[in-house]
Structures are given as structure tokens and as C-alpha cells.
Amino acid sequence: MKRSEKIITNSVKIAGSSSILFILLIFVFLVREGLPALSEVSLKDLFSVRWYPIEDLFGLLPLISGSLVVTFTSILIALPLGIGTAIYIGEIAPKNVKEILKPTVEIMAGIPSVVLGFIGIQALSPFLREFFNLPTGLTALSGSILLAMIAIPSIVSIAEDALYAVPNSYRDASYALGATQWQTIWGVVLPAARNGLLTAVMLGIGRSLGETMAVMMVTGNAATTFSGLKSVIMPVRTMTATIASEMGEVASGSVHYHVLFFIGIILFIFSLIINISSSTVQGKSKQERGQVIS
Amino acid sequence: MKRWTWPILIAGILILTACGSSSSEDTTQSVGSSYYIENKGSDTLVNLALAWAERYQEEYPDIQISVTGGGSGTGFTALINGTIDIANASRQIKDLEIEQAESAGFEPHEIIVANDAIGVIVNPENPVSELTLDQVSRIYKGEINNWSEVGGEDRPIVRLSRETNSGTHVYFLETVIRLGDEEDTDIFSADTLLLPSSEGIISEVSDNPNAIGYDGLGYITDEVKTVALASKEGRAYILPSAATVIDGTYPVSRSLYMYTRGEPEGIIKNYLEWILSSEAQEIVTELGFVPILD
Numbered sequence: 001m002k003r004s005e006k007i008i009t010n011s012v013k014i015a016g017s018s019s020i021l022f023i024l025l026i027f028v029f030l031v032r033e034g035l036p037a038l039s040e041v042s043l044k045d046l047f048s049v050r051w052y053p054i055e056d057l058f059g060l061l062p063l064i065s066g067s068l069v070v071t072f073t074s075i076l077i078a079l080p081l082g083i084g085t086a087i088y089i090g091e092i093a094p095k096n097v098k099e100i101l102k103p104t105v106e107i108m109a110g111i112p113s114v115v116l117g118f119i120g121i122q123a124l125s126p127f128l129r130e131f132f133n134l135p136t137g138l139t140a141l142s143g144s145i146l147l148a149m150i151a152i153p154s155i156v157s158i159a160e161d162a163l164y165a166v167p168n169s170y171r172d173a174s175y176a177l178g179a180t181q182w183q184t185i186w187g188v189v190l191p192a193a194r195n196g197l198l199t200a201v202m203l204g205i206g207r208s209l210g211e212t213m214a215v216m217m218v219t220g221n222a223a224t225t226f227s228g229l230k231s232v233i234m235p236v237r238t239m240t241a242t243i244a245s246e247m248g249e250v251a252s253g254s255v256h257y258h259v260l261f262f263i264g265i266i267l268f269i270f271s272l273i274i275n276i277s278s279s280t281v282q283g284k285s286k287q288e289r290g291q292v293i294s
Numbered sequence: 295m296k297r298w299t300w301p302i303l304i305a306g307i308l309i310l311t312a313c314g315s316s317s318s319e320d321t322t323q324s325v326g327s328s329y330y331i332e333n334k335g336s337d338t339l340v341n342l343a344l345a346w347a348e349r350y351q352e353e354y355p356d357i358q359i360s361v362t363g364g365g366s367g368t369g370f371t372a373l374i375n376g377t378i379d380i381a382n383a384s385r386q387i388k389d390l391e392i393e394q395a396e397s398a399g400f401e402p403h404e405i406i407v408a409n410d411a412i413g414v415i416v417n418p419e420n421p422v423s424e425l426t427l428d429q430v431s432r433i434y435k436g437e438i439n440n441w442s443e444v445g446g447e448d449r450p451i452v453r454l455s456r457e458t459n460s461g462t463h464v465y466f467l468e469t470v471i472r473l474g475d476e477e478d479t480d481i482f483s484a485d486t487l488l489l490p491s492s493e494g495i496i497s498e499v500s501d502n503p504n505a506i507g508y509d510g511l512g513y514i515t516d517e518v519k520t521v522a523l524a525s526k527e528g529r530a531y532i533l534p535s536a537a538t539v540i541d542g543t544y545p546v547s548r549s550l551y552m553y554t555r556g557e558p559e560g561i562i563k564n565y566l567e568w569i570l571s572s573e574a575q576e577i578v579t580e581l582g583f584v585p586i587l588d
Contacts, residue, residue, distance in 0.1 A: 245457050248365065
């Protein structure tokens with residue numbers, strides 16, 4: 001009995017720490033393959049505005065701005081829709097509506113991004129081109145809308161869990177004070193669920209930043225320079241799409257190969273920043289809430 | 295009753311898979327002493343290579359040929375890495391790739407397997423049907439930005455291209471944008487949309503009246519309009535076809551290649567010799583490419 005317990009405890013321990021090991025290995029590999037780029041290409045060239053690797057032009061700025069534009073536009077779309085859906089499912093919808101809505105949102109999460117990309121090419125981008133009278137519908141906006149559709153299910157399910165975790169006594173107390181349903185949601189439930197909602201948003205951003213296939217199919221992949229708000233309706237090239245479409249061609253060990261891994265490092269750093277900022281904000285709000293309750 | 299549905303389902307699946315595996319065993323046994331040829335590279339060549347492989351396997355059932363695309367650069371990388379036997383390419387091998395092949399221990403061997411014309415395509419609604427090479431070059435360099443400058447409507451021009459790992463991309467850059475001048479260092483305008491597939495280009499051109507694209511003759515469908523090209527101002531405008539490629543009047547045609555690791559031997563040599571036979575070259579014509587002449 002004791003021995004089997006020991007084996008189980010240890011294997012769980014190994015499983016638990018393996019993810020740390022994997023992250024470390026991935027990071028070591030990225031750094032080993034990506035850092036040589038810094039010595040082969042000058043910083044000035046790396047942070048220039050032209051990306052055309054077959055002529056040794058390795059300007060990363062358009063790729064970084066492309067990823068940021070697509071990600072933030074997608075969050076602007078996904079945030080109100082996702083949190084709104086979660087509030088409706090968790091707080092307002094009658095039970096039978098809720099029973100249909102929740103699995104429907106979960107099914108949305110299961111749609112492969114290639115399929116979304118295909119719909120994007122065939123239906124979304126022609127529509128956007130005619131609706132906004134653009135030269136082409138293959139723009140950052142098309143990518144953002146698809147990414148929003150990909151991010152919404154995860155935002156909804158995590159936000160809904162966060163709302164569910166708010167004790168009913170909070171709502172009862174609010175109603176007892178004469179608050180309406182909307183006042184209760186806005187003034188009591190949402191602030192109490194702030195941690196979980198923030199996690200939902202951060203997860204959505206991470207999901208958008210890393211998504212490749214759908215984005216590659218509809219954003220046009222033109223490495224255009226950032227030009228303010230206008231970039232949203234222009235073709236852009238994201239970091240992930242660049243790695244995906246060029247990795248197959250490069251000879252391993254070439255400058256281009258190292259620069260592609262360097263882009264991988266930048267992506268890694270971005271998602272690290274997102275995770276760290278979400279956990280510090282969460283920590284802070286936990287302290288505050290602790291004080292209020294005590 | 296309900297308890298029985300799952301076991302029955304599982305049993306059904308098991309029976310089905312058993313049938314499936316036994317039938318596939320039969321096919322592998324019938325080619326027990328089979329040979330395997332791995333063939334990879336140019337997306338321009340992939341359909342033609344598949345058609346050849348299918349016909350050859352009908353005639354020689356003990357030989358199995360697998361054909362995949364990915365781009366000429368991808369094919370060379372795979373040949374150098376030793377994962378394939380034959381690399382398909384729509385451009386000649388670069389010096390750098392020859393060096394890499396030599397350090398991998400072999401001399402790449404080249405044969406020309408077919409010819410291809412590259413057609414410049416526009417939307418059928420676009421009134422422009424004739425362009426000089428110089429005009430196409432200036433459009434793709436970003437010097438001409440409106441269709442009215444080349445005799446069309448007042449519409450912005452949206453430039454479409456294959457990704458940089460495509461041999462067609464490199465050929466178009468050298469022959470059309472730089473007009474064959476090796477000293478020229480002009481490149482595609484930064485806002486050129488780089489689409490991952492030929493189908494993507496055809497679908498955007500057939501849908502968007504602002505778009506201009508280019509593609510191998512074998513890929514151009516009736517949904518788009520092919521533009522007649524003149525090599526210089528004042529020369530005749532010629533539409534791409536097998537006849538105009540063979541008599542040399544169409545200015546943008548090229549050879550398609552297969553590369554092996556050193557002189558081909560044994561079954562690979564037989565296969566390549568068959569590809570040059572009149573029977574295989576008939577397939578070239580059927581698929582819209584241009585056969586090679588002895």
C-alpha cells in the first residue's frame with residue numbers, strides 16, 4: 001500500500017514539474033538558435049522597416065507592429081462580446097436558455113482555425129472590402145475578427161467560472177439593500193469577480209498573439225509599416241505567420257533561420273510580459289479584496 | 295437497453311477497423327518488394343508530379359512514389375537534409391544551396407522536365423487586358439498605384455504574390471520586376487500581399503476588381519482574366535500559351551526542374567527517363583504546361 005502510494009506521489013510530482021522542464025528546454029533552444037541573429041544582423045537593421053529575407057533585409061518592426069495591431073483589435077472586439085456573453089449566461093439568462101448557450105459557446109471553441117480562415121477568405125474579407133470600400137479585404141481587421149471568434153469561447157468560459165465563484169450571499173445582500181439586478185451585476189458581482197475576468201482577458205490576448213493559421217490566411221501577409229489607426233484596415237504580416245510560412249524554406253544555420261528564431265524569442269517575451277502583468281494585477285486586487293472583507 | 299449501445303458501437307468500430315486494416319495489408323503485400331521514391335518541392339510542379347507518379351505507378355505497380363509540395367526552397371532543403379530522393383523546383387538551384395549540398399556530400403544533378411509560362415492575371419471586370427513588362431514591373435515596385443495610369447478605371451492597385459519560398463516568386467522578381475538585369479536590386483513594394491497558395495491568389499483576383507496577380511499557366515482558371523504582355527513598348531502583346539512559349543514570343547516563360555542527389559541511379563534514373571518520354575510529356579500538355587522538345 002505504502003509503496004504504491006509513494007510511486008503515485010512521485011509520478012504526480014514528475015508530471016507537475018515536467019512543464020517547468022519543458023519551458024526551460026524550449027527557452028534554451030530558442031536562445032541557442034535565435035541569439036546568433038544579434039551578431040549576424042546589426043540592431044539597426046533588425047529594427048528597420050523592411051522585411052524581405054531573400055535579399056537579406058531583416059527589419060522586424062513591421063512584423064511586431066502587425067502582431068500588436070491584430071492582437072489588440074481582436075481584444076477590443078472579443079472583450080465586450082465575451083464578458084457580455086458571460087454575464088448573460090451567468091447572471092441573467094433563464095435556466096433553459098443557459099443550457100443551450102453554454103454548450104454552443106463551447107462548440108465554437110472546437111472549430112479549427114483553418115476552417116475559420118477559409119470562411120474568412122470566402123465570406124468575411126469580400127464583405128469587409130465592399131462594406132468599408134477598401135482596396136482589399138485581406139487586412140488586419142479581418143484577422144482580428146477571426147481571432148476574436150477564436151478568443152471569445154475561452155474568455156466566456158473563464159469569465160463565467162469567475163462569476164459563478166462569487167458567493168450568492170453577495171447578490172442577496174445587494175438585493176436586500178434595494179439594488180436592481182443591473183446595479184448588483186455592475187457594482188457587486190463584477191468587482192468581486194475581477195481576478196477571474198482579468199485572467200480571462202489575458203488568456204484571450206495570449207490566444208490571439210499566438211494564433212497562426214487563420215491570421216496567415218486573411219491578413220494579406222504584407223509587411224507594411226505601422227501607420228497609426230489606418231493600419232487596422234491595411235494588410236499586415238504577423239510574427240507567427242512569418243515563422244510559419246518561412247520556416248520550411250530556410251537552410252538550418254543560415255542568418256534567416258536565426259532571425260526566425262529571434263522572432264520566436266520576441267513572441268516568448270511578449271507572452272511572458274502578459275503573464276507577469278496579469279499575475280501582479282491579480283495579486284494586488286487580492287490584497288485589496290482581503291482588506292475589504294476583513 | 296441503453297447500457298448496450300456503447301459496447302455495440304465499439305464492437306462495430308472494431309469490426310470496421312479490422313476490415314480496413316486487413317484490406318490495406320493486402321495492398322502492401324501485393325507490392326511486398328516495393329521501391330519507394332520521395333518527391334517534394336515546387337507547388338507549381340506538384341500537380342504535374344502527382345499526375346506523373348500516378349501514371350508511372352499504374353505501369354510499374356512495384357514502385358511507390360510520394361509527392362508533396364511546399365515550395366522550391368523547401369524541396370532543396372529536404373534534398374540537402376537527405377529526407378527525399380527528388381526535389382521539384384520552378385527555379386534553378388542557388389549557389390548557396392549547391393554549397394550546402396556539397397557539404398552534405400553530394401553534387402546536385404539537374405534535369406529540365408517541363409516548361410511553364412507565368413501569366414499576369416486580373417479580375418474579369420478590369421478593362422485592362424494588355425500591359426508591357428515595364429508597366430508590370432513598375433506596378434509591382436509600387437511606382438504605379440492606380441489602374442487609371444495603365445489605361446484602366448480609377449481604382450487602387452492591390453498587388454498579389456506568392457510567398458518568398460516560392461520559385462515563382464523568385465523568378466518573377468528576377469525576370470519581370472528587375473527585367474532580367476542582374477545589377478538591379480529593386481524588390482517588391484512592401485504592401486504586396488504575400489499569399490500562401492496559388493489558390494489564394496486566384497480566389498482573391500477573381501473576387502477583387504482592384505487586384506493584380508501572377509501564376510503559372512497550369513494554375514490559371516477561367517475565373518480570372520489573363521493579360522497579354524509585350525516585352526517592350528511597341529512590340530506585340532502576346533497571350534501565354536504552349537505555342538507562344540515554344541516559338542519564344544511570350545516573354546515570361548521558364549523551365550521546371552527536378553534535382554537528385556548526384557547522378558540518378560537505378561529506379562530513380564528509370565523514372566526520370568520515363569518523365570522525358572513522349573508519353574509523360576503528353577501529361578504535361580494535358581495539365582496546361584508546356585512540354586519540352588527533343
